Amino acid sequence: MFLVDFSRIIRSGLRSFVRNGWLTVAAIGMMVITLMIISFFAILSLLIAQGSDIVKKKADMSIYFKANATNEQVIQFEDALKNDSSVYKISFTSSEKAVADYREMYKLRPKLLDALENSGSNSLPSSVQVEFYDPEKQGNIASIINEFKTKNIVDRPSYEGQKKAVVDKIVKVAGVTKKAGWALASVFAAISLIIIFNTVRLAIFARREEIEIMQLVGATNWFIRGPFVFEGAIYGFIGTIVSVAIMYPLFAVFSPSISQFFGIANIFNFLKLNLWSVLMAEFLLGTLIGILSSFFAIRKYLRLA
């Protein structure tokens, strides 16, 4: 009994999907646009989130040792830093490595290399680089540095004064952008949901008389609703396929340059690796939107006189 009804509902939904013609095309078109907007903004937010994390990570701090600092003192200072809970990672750069890095960095600009030679000492100070979990929270680092500064072991940190102000600003902007990205994504998702709901509502409005007729010949509400809801599910299913078919090649082409620009992982690779989960997520989202839209849009016309 249930199976018979179910197969009748499915067949009826398929038939009306095919016969609806332009209304079907319009509804699927809306579904495709909705899914693409949601995916686009979801990915954009992901990018911004990743990008701002990277900016934050890059806001590390270099502290230079005085030339007369002993190995023991260096280790003592490093330990003091390591013990602070705000510190994510520290790494030591020796004087020799600093010179080598400098040579490597400026090998195409001999004048700057000459400057090093001409400074007489032919050396750069050794230093320690500090990365924080969150550059905005630096625990007791400032007081630790001050303590060792008075002991004449370290110099001023790079991350101070003007530079600190700039980095702080970047970190702040990144945070705001991240929030704005999510907000924008939610707003656009909401707008496109309203639009798709209205499209389905219009499609059902055009067929409200059919609903009335079906009621008059003794169909139960769920027997009437079934085919419409199934049709909504088909909109979602086809909408998913079309939107992925459009987005996949777009990402294949543009993703490398985008990732380079933001300095983040290649989105296309992410998409390729997770193709099935992305497809499933889109499919679930699209079908759910289609089903819910139909379900609620038809409710109004199912009220009995």
Place this chain on the structure above:
Amino acid sequence: MIYFEKVTKEYPNGTTALKDINLHIKPKEFVTIVGTSGAGKSTLVKCIYLDDKPTHGKIFVGGVDLTNLKKSDVPFLRRKIGVVFQEYKLLPQKTIYENVSFALEAAGMPTKEIKNRVPKILQLVGLSSKADNFPNELSGGEQQRVGIARAVVGQPKILIADEPTGNLDPKNAWEIIELLLKINQYGTTVVMTTHNREIVNAIKKRVITINQGRVAKDQEVGRYAI
């Protein structure tokens, strides 16, 4: 078969469509309900197939008290009453065959039984060749015959026809009336509203005249007189 007990219908805007109607329609009867536009004919039959509800009074159809019926029971009652409408009310996106089979599918009838019944009923109304056409490809008379096929395919005890010839020319109108008479002969109670004087006078059946929401006349072999 159908009882009306002191049925009154008032619309929220204050108009009274039916006033204190008492009626008894017996099984296998062919009843014609006549009256001017707005007299309340349509409201009266709508109350039988639950497209409308009386504000006072009681209606019994086949022993069931309609005024106490739960909303969820409405579809099941409607399956026992066939309805033919003036404006046909066919499903535009379904073929003639599907229009007729829909009511049976909705009622959960086995597919085998549906495949057996629908062609027979289409043959009865003379539309076997149009089974795969859509309603808008048919003439008015043909569409109304589909309406009748749909109404009787479930073998209801009662057939309501609300101005079934209202949109048809005399020739087509007569074909419809003849179909209804034939169905009545098979044992179905038929309740028809109409404006058509010639038809009422020719068929010599019971005529109930409604005037301003009241039963003005009720004659066993009636004539159209308003």
